[in-house]
Amino acid sequence: MSNFHWRCLTLFGLVFIPMSNAQDVKPKPELEIRILFDNTAANKDFTRSWGFAALIDFRGKRILFDSGGDPILLLEHMEKMKIDPKSIDEAFISHVHDDHRRGIYWVFEKNPKMKVYFLDSFGIEAFKAADQVKMKPNRVKGPFELMPGVFSTGPIEGLPPEQALLLETSQGLVMIVGCSHPGIIKMVETAQTQRKKDSIRMLLGGFHLLKTEPEQIRKIVNRLDELKVKLVVPAHCTGDLATDMLQSVFGKYSAGAGRSIVMEEKRLEFRTVPLK
Numbered sequence: 525m526s527n528f529h530w531r532c533l534t535l536f537g538l539v540f541i542p543m544s545n546a547q548d549v550k551p552k553p554e555l556e557i558r559i560l561f562d563n564t565a566a567n568k569d570f571t572r573s574w575g576f577a578a579l580i581d582f583r584g585k586r587i588l589f590d591s592g593g594d595p596i597l598l599l600e601h602m603e604k605m606k607i608d609p610k611s612i613d614e615a616f617i618s619h620v621h622d623d624h625r626r627g628i629y630w631v632f633e634k635n636p637k638m639k640v641y642f643l644d645s646f647g648i649e650a651f652k653a654a655d656q657v658k659m660k661p662n663r664v665k666g667p668f669e670l671m672p673g674v675f676s677t678g679p680i681e682g683l684p685p686e687q688a689l690l691l692e693t694s695q696g697l698v699m700i701v702g703c704s705h706p707g708i709i710k711m712v713e714t715a716q717t718q719r720k721k722d723s724i725r726m727l728l729g730g731f732h733l734l735k736t737e738p739e740q741i742r743k744i745v746n747r748l749d750e751l752k753v754k755l756v757v758p759a760h761c762t763g764d765l766a767t768d769m770l771q772s773v774f775g776k777y778s779a780g781a782g783r784s785i786v787m788e789e790k791r792l793e794f795r796t797v798p799l800k
């Protein structure tokens with residue numbers, strides 16, 4: 525290929541498909557995260573409700589991260605996004621609280637082939653409810669790899685203990701958390717040590733700073749910056765003040781039910797589903 529052509533193809537850091545393939549189906553992005561359930565809604569077609577759930581499409585695999593506090597609303601939102609529960613390969617529940625766990629049994633009934641990950645420390649009630657739908661969750665006792673490039677931190681000590689999901693993408697580490705009960709700084713530090721990384725490309729989830737004093741939030745925001753977290757998407761239980769403070773440092777990003785976050789090539793894009 526001539527220099528000129530090569531330069532045209534890589535202009536703006538984007539590599540286009542050669543003309544001969546131009547009619548083919550658009551290649552899927554490396555990563556797409558869709559917010560299924562959140563305390564806020566990204567548009568009026570979705571309902572806000574206390575809890576968190578996200579659907580992650582990463583390199584051809586589909587993972588459900590947490591499952592919200594209202595199973596009917598979760599399934600309704602999935603339907604609106606045209607997501608078939610049967611298409612989910614694995615489900616990852618960050619911690620035992622109802623607002624992250626309640627929907628999983630309902631989704632499992634629609635897709636009994638789905639692999640489910642609970643922390644080993646989840647109480648008897650969580651496993652009893654699993655028995656009732658003939659679900660045998662994998663009991664997470666330590667860090668592990670769910671599939672190539674996708675990791676659990678394993679339980680991080682807190683009230684209650686919690687696991688975070690880590691994706692090793694071509695742009696760096698993407699970290700997704702439920703409520704951050706162990707403390708978001710401790711969780712980020714654990715993730716970086718485990719994955720031997722000194723930065724985080726994107727951190728998404730609930731940070732549990734609803735009742736935290738402004739001075740303390742400021743320290744947390746500064747520490748995240750020091751830990752080279754490049755982009756933060758506050759969700760769920762982060763709280764309004766902490767969200768404002770995070771946005772003033774990391775950019776005006778937010779989650780909300782109905783939001784889609786797409787990573788392709790060198791870009792990260794935030795869309796709202798259905799597209800307006």
Ligand SMILES: [Zn+2]
Nearest residue numbers: 619621703705
């Ligand atoms: Zn919680």
Ligand SMILES: [Zn+2]
Nearest residue numbers: 575623703761
């Ligand atoms: Zn929560």
